[in-house]
Every structure is written in structure tokens, then in C-alpha cells.
Amino acid sequence: MAELRSAVRPGLRDTREPVLAACSGGADSLALAAALAFEARDAGVRVGGVTVDHGLQAGSAERADRTAALLRGLGLDPVLVVAAHVGADGGPEGAARAARYVALARAAREHGARIALGHTLDDQAETVLLGLGRGSGPRSVAGMVRIRQADGVCWWRPLLTVRRATARAACTDQGLPVWDDPWNADPAYTRARLRAEVLPLLEHVLGGGVAPALARTAELLRDDLDALDELAAAHLALLTSTDGPAVEEVAGLPTALRRRVLRGWLRAGGVPDLQAVHLVAVDALLVRWRGQGRVDLPGGAGVVRTSGRLVLHRPEDRAAPPPHSEEPSA
Template sequence: MARLPPAVARLRAAVRHGLADLPEGSLMLVACSGGPDSLALADTVAFCAPRMGLRAGLVSVDHGLQEGSAARAADVAAWAREAGLDPAAAVTVAVGADGGPEGAAREARYAALDAAAERYGADAILLGHTRDDQAETVLLALVRGAGPRGIAGMRAVRGRYRRPLLGIARDDTHLACADRGLEPWADPHNADPRFLRSALRPVLDSLVGVLGEDLVANLARTAALVGEDTDYLDALALAALDECRAVSGPDPEGAGVGPDREGVGVGLGTKPDVGGLGAEPMAAGLSAGRTAGLDAKRVAALPTPIRTRALRAWVLDSGVNGAELNHRHLAAVDALVADWRGQGPAFLPGGIEIRRSDGRLTASAP
């Protein structure tokens, strides 16, 4: 019996590990552009899924941004059907302008993947991000001055999305394609310096040349370590947030909870339910124009890392688009509790305003 090529063996082990908790009979969809990472993932899943009692399909999203993109997506779907992946679909999306070309394409792609998951009843969507992608994400977060949430990078599991190759080197996906006789597509955008991630790749290569090959693995490990801490602090913040909800009735300034009153630091001495760590707060929207609000003094009494996370969760729950929310928005909201001087409202994306009045923070929709 011929020995399995090492790269192929590593990918199959990673996929088996990453999908081991899915119930038997679950359907997963591989998001595949035809590039080496996603193509190697799709090929690996096609082999592993039936042996694990799972079902696997594929979705190839055509962004319509390059000549021949529709034909390429159709070819990927045709290859998938031959490989035994079912369903196998090519989906065309319209890319908007908000968030820049990369952000707009990403938003359109994920919307199409979510729609496909709903249409086919998929339990999981698999993405081909590798350890190198994770290292690039950490560097981008540092360049942009992001906090721990950015440095934590991508998660192996986030809702229905899974990244089983997040611990696999990009070289292994290229080798696996060669070993399996696959012909991946080389996306010219990956070498286009107009895109920040593409421009960063030669910089990362230079850093590896200077600092050694362990750099990529070390950056990815940093993301994992920071991610664990971030998830735990997020859980503490959500527990504290629940106890900072304003009660009904007026609460004039000065009558709230002070440093010597009961309730300061609530939620910090109890162990949170960590079963759902990592899930982003869901944006529920403002059905009645205003939320019940938060007790400003209770929020102000929270330690800064908990307070800022609690406020972020609250504004997302108020209907703010997380992709448009930045540190300046959050700083303005935080100032309403941590640096209160009677200032006016904080203005957030989507026309939502956060005001402090009668000891409460309230959010209003346009």
C-alpha cells in the first residue's frame, strides 16, 4: 500500500479533528473559490465526510469582479459534483461599495453562503483559511491598532462557520493539491498591492527571513491565546451587562449606584456560563425607537475591560452594524459613563444615537 503524502495526511487529520463533534448525518458546505486552500479543503472533505458519517457539498461564489469569474465558479461546482460533493452550486453575487472592495466582497460572499446554508439545510460552512492567513490577520490587527479582539484573529468555530485548516501551513495546501493532481486557480488579487492583505504578504515573508520560520506559527498561537482571554472577558461582560439594565421609573443623576452602594462590580464575582464563549452578540434592533437603557453609574463602576466590552455588546444589540463600529464610536459611548460632563449624544453607524439622561444610557433609532 502506497504511503499517503505527508501534506495530504496532515489535511485529513485536521479535517477529521475539526469536524469530529458534528452529529452523524450533518450536512456541511465547503466555500470554494478554486484557489489552493479551499480546493485542497474541498478535496479533503470529499474523502473524509462519508467515512465520518457526514454529508458534504460545495458553494463557489462568483463576485463578478474578474473576467471569466462566472465560468470559473461553474467549473469548480462541476468538479465538486465529480468528486462526490452534493449539493454543488455556483452562486453569483452583486458586490456593493460600502466598506471598500475587500469588505464589500466579503459581506456579499458571507450573505450568499448563509443563504445557501439555509436553502440546503446545512449545519456548517467550511472555510479554507490557514495558519498563514491567521498570522496575516494578527499583523493587520497590529497595523490598524486593533485591541485584543482583532489580535485574537479568526476562530476555528464561529456559529455555523468552521475553519478546520487554521492550524495548517499554506504550503501544505499547495503540496496537497499537487499530490492529489488538483489544478488550483491563482487569484490575481492575492498579488495585487492595492489590497492591504496582499501588500502585507511580502512583508511577512521578509519578517520570516529575518526572524525565522517559527514566526507564522508564533503569531497564530498568539491569536489563540488572546482569543481565549477575550472570550472569557466577553462572557464576564455579558453577565455584568444583564445586571446593569436600567429598571423602570426615573433615576435622576446622583441617585444611582455609587462606590459605596450595593451592586458595584456585579457579575464579576460569579463564574459565567462559558458554553457559548466566542459568539458575537446578536443585533436585535430597536423595535420601539428606544431601548430600556442601562444604569449609567452601574456601568461606570465596572472595570474598564469589562465596561467597554459590555457597552460594545449593548450597542450591537441596539442594532448597530458591527462591521461599521470602530474604536472612536465606542470611546464616545464610554465617555458618557466614564467621563460624564453633561455632553451630548454619541452618534453611531445606522443613525443610532446613544444619550445619557436621568442616570440612564438609552439608544434611539432614526
């Protein structure tokens, strides 16, 4: 209990912004809610709770109501039950997660609050392994961040240094009834198998300490990535034209920095959902120039190289005849 309370205390005292604790009724989020409720008294910060009904399991509405009653019993106010409208994209796990974040973000905006999430050090380790296995780049391997601002909402994860077992023990010590979601133990889901099979095997083979080591690796990597992002932002601000970067301005930068500049330029131009394959193709217009044509990007946009400069064609530009691409040098 002391470890949980120590984890949330600095974040409550750093800002007066109200908090909504996202709580499923599981051990991690319930322990978080209890710690926030206790510390809120001294911090003078209003702490409420929000539970999401995904509507995917029998009795989900009743369970959400029980969780809400439990949060009220802890002294949280207001306590909300919000419905999530789960689609089909991204598989069951991804679709439920996306719908949950939409519902939580809506509640945060309506109440002018930040959202506290109960992700633990063990969740961080699982996230790092998932990023490694999918080869989705260093930012995914860097895991979750303690505070993230997105779409006008502050997402706060104060328990990233706390073990899952500690959160469960805190619930036991306080007599809090924990609900264990059967999906979390279903081997049909990748994260459940990582939790039940892969991490225990790694702990056995490597002699323990794997989860803290993965979390520590993520933290170190985040520091490096943040530094690169800052350098890229500085280079992006120095570009001489808003039409697109000149080849001589960016082609000579180290690869990691150059591609970050390109990503920043494209995102500023409204290109959504950029993947590594898109950046590699746009980067080739700079450093592996052979006269190749337009690089197609998500959302209908595209990039061409013309007159020594990269030019972004937005979807609405398709009706206009494209400029002639630059001829490759001999």
C-alpha cells in the same frame, strides 16, 4: 494529505450537520474539499461544495463551472455555483468579500448546511498583521475563529492550524489542478503585499517562525477576550433596569469590562456598526462626566445621561422632545 484529513475529521464527527465546502479552485479550498470528501465516507456526513462567481474577471463563469465539475469528481454532492452581486463599498477586496459571504450564507440556509472555509495558518497570520496595522482593537488582532455562528449560519474553518504550503502539497500529491487567482499576487491589494513582502521580511529579520507565532498570539488573545466577554455578559444580565444602566452599576468596573457591558447594552438596543470611537464617547458619560450632551451613534441613535442613568434614544424617538440631561456634579 494526512494532515488535511486529520484537521477536518473532528469537525465532521462532532455533528451530523451537512457541510458545503466553499471552493474557489485555489489550493487551500481545493485541498479542504478533497479532505472533506475523503473523510465524509467514514463520518457519515453529507458534504457538498459551493463555488462563487463574482463576475469580476473575464471567464469567471466558465472557471466556476470547471471548479464545480472538479468538486463533483471528488464525490461532493450537491455542488452549487452561486452568483455574487459585488457592490462598491469597502474597496474591491472588501466589496468582493462581503458579496461572497452573502452568497455563501444564502446557499447555507437553503440547504441547511454549515460552510467550510479553507483559511490556513498563514491566512490567520496575515489577518493578525492587518488588525495590528489598522489599530482596530484586540478582537481583530485575535484573528479568525474555528467555528463562528452568525445570522443563522455556521462558518467552520478547520485548517487554521495547517500551513498554506501543506495544502498546496496535498493538491499536488492528489493531482488536483489548482487555479491561482491573479488578485492574490496583485500588489495593489494590501493582503497580497503582506503575503509577498511583509511576512517574508519578518521571517528573515526574526529568524523564522513568524506566522505560527502570530497565529499562537491570536489564540491566546482570544482566550482572554472570551473570558472578558463572559464576565461582561454576566454584568449585563444583572443590570436593574432595561431603560439603561445606572451610573453606579457600571462606572466602577475596569475599563475593558465596562466598555463591553456598554457594547452589549447598545447592541441589544439595535445600534449597528459600533466602533471604538462610539464606545469611548459613551463611556465618557460614565467616567468623565462634564455635562456633555447627546452622543450620536450609527443608525441615528444616541445616548444621553439623565437622572444618574444612561438612556438610549432610538432613531424613531427623535420626534419626541429629549429629556433634560443631568447636570454635572461640582
